[in-house]
Amino acid sequence: MTKLLLIRHGETMFNRERRLQGCKDVPLSDLGARQADACAGYISSFNQGRITAVYSSPLSRAYMTACAIGKAIGSNVVTDDRLKEIDVGALAGMTWDEVELAYPDFMAEHGSDPIGTRYPGGESVDDVSARARDLANTFIRDHGNETIVVVGHAIVLKALMCHVLKLEVANHLRLTVGNASLSIASLSRVDGGVHGKILRLNDRHFLEALRIDSPPKKVLEE
Numbered sequence: 001m002t003k004l005l006l007i008r009h010g011e012t013m014f015n016r017e018r019r020l021q022g023c024k025d026v027p028l029s030d031l032g033a034r035q036a037d038a039c040a041g042y043i044s045s046f047n048q049g050r051i052t053a054v055y056s057s058p059l060s061r062a063y064m065t066a067c068a069i070g071k072a073i074g075s076n077v078v079t080d081d082r083l084k085e086i087d088v089g090a091l092a093g094m095t096w097d098e099v100e101l102a103y104p105d106f107m108a109e110h111g112s113d114p115i116g117t118r119y120p121g122g123e124s125v126d127d128v129s130a131r132a133r134d135l136a137n138t139f140i141r142d143h144g145n146e147t148i149v150v151v152g153h154a155i156v157l158k159a160l161m162c163h164v165l166k167l168e169v170a171n172h173l174r175l176t177v178g179n180a181s182l183s184i185a186s187l188s189r190v191d192g193g194v195h196g197k198i199l200r201l202n203d204r205h206f207l208e209a210l211r212i213d214s215p216p217k218k219v220l221e222e
Contacts, residue, residue, distance in 0.1 A: 022088030035180035085153035089122025
């Protein structure tokens with residue numbers, strides 16, 4: 001069994017301003033850096049040498065979060081492009097209100113098919129799901145019976161959880177992973193496929209204890 005400690009990056013100013021980020025390289029805000037340190041401290045408190053690797057999206061908001069964790073547990077960070085957030089193409093940096101005005105045709109298509117519709121010049125959720133499937137298989141192959149840290153973004157992490165649970169990726173809309181949250185999954189290969197369960201989802205108690213949780217409003221995830 002492979003255990004994944006799934007961590008979303010800390011807050012960015014785009015998160016705070018409710019702007020789509022996608023693959024735009026937006027760094028952590030001051031609050032996001034504090035969240036990353038708090039998450040790192042919590043991971044370190046129960047590590048006890050069990051964590052064998054730290055993987056991260058190469059985008060700076062995730063990499064900065066992963067580096068805080070790597071420093072706390074004494075591990076190098078390995079980047080993997082498959083952990084990047086969904087590429088929203090031309091919409092990066094825009095709010096949804098701005099998208100509705102500038103791209104009405106996309107909004108209509110996205111409203112009827114939010115999973116298969118590609119962002120202008122970008123990806124669809126189905127595309128991200130394919131990346132997540134590859135990641136699950138890689139982690140099982142390379143880290144059997146190990147515990148690893150995986151730092152990424154909302155859509156790709158939720159797509160990965162859907163694969164673990166054998167759910168259609170459309171179910172990612174029913175999941176929430178806040179900034180600097182910890183979710184834990186266990187997975188293994190059974191009859192040639194990925195089989196597993198989610199042991200913890202969107203745990204942020206270590207942020208709440210320090211009063212560095214994000215405001216209680218719907219978080220823009222892309």
